[in-house]
Amino acid sequence: MKPLLLYIHGFNSSPLSQKAAIMVAHCREHRPDIRLEVPQLPSYPQAAAHYLDEVIRPLLGRYKIGVIGSSLGGYLATWLNARYGLRAVLVNPAVKPYELLVDYLGEQVNPYTHEVYTLVESHMDELKALEIQTLAHPEQLWLLQQEGDEVLDYRQAIEKYAACPQTVEPEGDHSFVGFERYPADILQFLDL
Numbered sequence: 001m002k003p004l005l006l007y008i009h010g011f012n013s014s015p016l017s018q019k020a021a022i023m024v025a026h027c028r029e030h031r032p033d034i035r036l037e038v039p040q041l042p043s044y045p046q047a048a049a050h051y052l053d054e055v056i057r058p059l060l061g062r063y064k065i066g067v068i069g070s071s072l073g074g075y076l077a078t079w080l081n082a083r084y085g086l087r088a089v090l091v092n093p094a095v096k097p098y099e100l101l102v103d104y105l106g107e108q109v110n111p112y113t114h115e116v117y118t119l120v121e122s123h124m125d126e127l128k129a130l131e132i133q134t135l136a137h138p139e140q141l142w143l144l145q146q147e148g149d150e151v152l153d154y155r156q157a158i159e160k161y162a163a164c165p166q167t168v169e170p171e172g173d174h175s176f177v178g179f180e181r182y183p184a185d186i187l188q189f190l191d192l
Contacts, residue, residue, distance in 0.1 A: 003192035004035040004063035010071030014112035019179050026183035043117045045126035066190025082132045087140045087190045092149050095156035098127040138163035142189050146172025
């Protein structure tokens, strides 16, 4: 089967994020055989999950699919792993976004797309509905975490993904400083 890499961006982000751009450039130069999907996700959780389903379902069985999820994308990648058994790399993943994003209720503007939308309490319920309590295949998930993450409590991810392969770096930040060191290792872990 042909390899396919799905990159899932985080909250208020886009396919133009720095980590997505690093993966696109790496694949273009070193792995042009990989089909790369970097979709712009809908801003609402249930819609984003439905969108990811629509992207992945027709590709199952036709491609060997690996996933990278950053921040909220890591939360969604964990959901996809549970749903479809896809290997995933989680970069500074959100563990309890329904708690974190309560602070963002109200009008939002995506700095990349300039989309204006409104987060309400029911969107937190949508996020909670996507939570995976128990990891059925922890060996399929690799946590890339930096302790200097200023947005998320890195300890939540270390605890949640304790049974998974982990690379935890001191300092850094939510963007994951030095991500350009990892594309080849990521593709190897995803078996692409």
